[in-house]
Amino acid sequence: MTTLVIGEALVDVVRENGRTNSVPGGSPANVALGLARLGREVTLHTTLGDDEAGRAVRAHLEESGVALTPESATAAPTTIATADIDENGDASYSFALEWDPAAIDPRGAGVVHTGSLGAWLPSGAAAVDGMLAAARAAGALVTFDPNIRSSLIADADAVRALIGERTAASDIVKMSDEDAAWLYPGASEDEVLDTVLAAGPRIAALTRGGDGAVIATRGHRISRPSAPVTVADTIGAGDTFMTILVDEAPALVADLSEAILGRVLDRALRAAAITVSRPGPDLPWARDME
Template sequence: MSILVIGEALIDIVSAAGSPDRYAPGGAPANVALGLGRLGSTVDLLTDVGDDFHGGFLLAHLRESGVSVHARPTGSTSTARAVLSPDGSAEYDFSLRWAPDASLVDDGEWSAIHAGSIAAFLSPGAAAVDALLERGQASSALLCFDPNIRPTIIGAHESALTRFEVLASRVDVVKLSDVDADWLYPESNRESQIERILDLGASLVALTRGSEDAIIATASARVRAPVRTVDVADTIGAGDSFMSSLVHDLQDSRSQFDAMSESELNQLGENASRRAAVTVSRAGADLPWASEEGA
């Protein structure tokens, strides 16, 4: 069976001081789908794109990486302007639409479902996320969620936190960054943030911390995954690469989390960190292929 990814596909307009704007395919869920396809997973992406040049570019780009895209192209494709700092980090400004047609995947059966980012919070498409996660629960698919918090888009903290916790309580795997965790739970330390998400019902939590070790935790084990040292082109797609690695490696593991050893969690973290390192070593969300050395 395939993996279903639900979420936005858009064009990143990358701006850096002294350089012309660079246009690149992006959107966190689309990047996750792209990464899964490149790692050899069979993957479907339910998304919303325009029938313009940018939409056609996105569809071709995803399909070249083995992603089966389900969308009814119309109107203008969403964009995200990423402004790069000298250290390669990025801040975003979005122009978005999120209204996917879930009937396009009515006949699907999936080993795993991943949802996240803006698509998990933004109406009307958030209703499709809920319905498909409910289908996944009924069919015992592995359910994964990355909030990829964008405060300027997802609304007030209280309502966004409630939405995050509702989704985190329904899935098996939650991956988030330290920036996400601090926005959601600003008064808590790392251990408390992880425990809170595990207490909501998630079976595995992965918390990435930029240039510091990532933390991967279940109710019975906790490990730190060292970040690989590379020359950083930019950080675009790093978290998405980490997420796609987790989904790829865990897609058949829904009933096994409580029994996972520290060694198994270490291997998950090593794989995800290695793949994310490939991504940050080159410009844009250029996630690794399975055939690449080190991927």
């Protein structure tokens, strides 16, 4: 089954302990990378400039087996994200951003994933809307991760409304506890999950950083702690968790049993633990998961 991922690909400039390192990244691009490393057939629709950063990102993705749509090539500069790592390994971001994707026909993909800046930035919202609507009409499963970056949001009410529409149109939604706090101020974890599921998705997941994660349907709610691991940094941890949800989307939707939910949650946490044990968004390969 082919998966189509729609969203930004960029270069992360990581600054930590006085050192600077540039690595390819972007939440949707990381999900596409993770799926390809698991041996899945995946295509990324993004925007990449014909510049040094764009060529580095393209080579990084293609080396792991990600196919890029021809329409991903753009005359605009490739997006640069600067990540400052604190003493706990947590990252804060700033962006030099371009996002105006071409509209493509998503039919033929069994699963379509979108998330992060590419899912809610106003500059590309109309194009993403059209592609997701066409995917759903063709019977594809839709997965979504809002991955909020509040420093880029000028109109919070408008973005919350757009994310609400994305949520309602998705089969599986994952968000971090930080996303939830921004989207639903003052709501408890259970209230957030109830609100997401009431909007339409069949499955909702909430990650809690080092405290693990919870996965929920209308009938089941399962919580697990994180796997013990020495953390290099947290870049790509949420994207790794989302990768497993996308990979497992057909199985999850086909069988919403507690046993399947628990198996997928354990696999997602195990994969995320591998990523945080390595510097940068170095998502696991199939051999690592074995």
